[in-house]
Amino acid sequence: MTKFFIAMLAVLLVSSCSFAGSIEIISLLDRTGENEPSLLIGASDEQISKYLPDGKLHSQILAFYVKFGNSAILFDAGLHDGHIAKELAKNGVRPEDVKVILITHLHPDHFGGLIDDEGKAEFPNAEVYISKPECDYWVNDVQNEAVIETLKQYDKHIHLFNFGDVVIEGVRAIETSGHTPGHVSYLVEHENEKLLVVGDIMHFPEIQMPVPDVAVRYDVDPAKAIQSRKFILDYASWKNIPIAGMHITPPGIMNVKKSGDGYEKF
Numbered sequence: 001m002t003k004f005f006i007a008m009l010a011v012l013l014v015s016s017c018s019f020a021g022s023i024e025i026i027s028l029l030d031r032t033g034e035n036e037p038s039l040l041i042g043a044s045d046e047q048i049s050k051y052l053p054d055g056k057l058h059s060q061i062l063a064f065y066v067k068f069g070n071s072a073i074l075f076d077a078g079l080h081d082g083h084i085a086k087e088l089a090k091n092g093v094r095p096e097d098v099k100v101i102l103i104t105h106l107h108p109d110h111f112g113g114l115i116d117d118e119g120k121a122e123f124p125n126a127e128v129y130i131s132k133p134e135c136d137y138w139v140n141d142v143q144n145e146a147v148i149e150t151l152k153q154y155d156k157h158i159h160l161f162n163f164g165d166v167v168i169e170g171v172r173a174i175e176t177s178g179h180t181p182g183h184v185s186y187l188v189e190h191e192n193e194k195l196l197v198v199g200d201i202m203h204f205p206e207i208q209m210p211v212p213d214v215a216v217r218y219d220v221d222p223a224k225a226i227q228s229r230k231f232i233l234d235y236a237s238w239k240n241i242p243i244a245g246m247h248i249t250p251p252g253i254m255n256v257k258k259s260g261d262g263y264e265k266f
């Protein structure tokens with residue numbers, strides 16, 4: 001039994017806090033919901049009835065507050081209604097305490113919580129890191145108003161990086177584009193312990209783990225999203241690195257291994 005698995009048992013018993021060795025992970029649940037299987041691309045009727053026995057997709061939105069050494073990082077910010085800020089407060093973290101936010105991609109369930117009810121920065125002392133290709137796509141190509149207005153509130157505190165960069169000490173950005181053009185996963189390394197924060201590498205693990213070729217309608221480039229999913233799950237399986245995903249069943253953290261043509265958690 002790995003240290004991580006022991007920690008996961010503790011999570012179920014006491015709190016939303018778990019550890020990958022020296023890395024502490026606080027899971028912040030924004031909300032859960034249900035979706036229709038018509039959201040999927042490439043799932044057969046047989047696969048739907050096998051993996052979705054009640055005929056529904058079960059969805060969740062999470063963010064993570066990760067602490068290691070002297071660092072504390074908020075990964076994504078949930079939807080725009082302050083729920084993630086409230087979840088942080090339950091864990092003793094005030095908005096002004098958040099100093100570093102790493103964004104996986106600029107969809108509303110990931111950047112929405114960066115602003116408060118009045119449209120101002122929810123985390124006034126935070127430096128916000130976003131991949132340059134992601135920012136270019138939403139700000140210059142699509143000209144998404146919500147993204148532009150939100151990023152304005154952080155002004156000089158927005159930092160852009162490229163795929164493969166060490167974004168801050170101990171955290172490297174890995175290209176996992178496809179769901180969006182600049183989507184990144186983050187590899188956190190501290191004292192020989194590792195964690196992969198994988199963003200939207202999958203949305204419905206109940207079917208996308210056993211059948212990774214299933215995509216979703218909101219993937220900007222479904223074929224590339226499938227490639228990125230397999231790449232990161234292969235890497236996590238091979239290196240035995242726990243993954244934290246924003247749409248994985250709470251607490252949103254698991255170890256994965258290869259199984260048949262797909263993957264399973266363990």
Ligand SMILES: [Zn+2]
Binds near residue numbers: 107200246
């Ligand atoms: Zn998402």
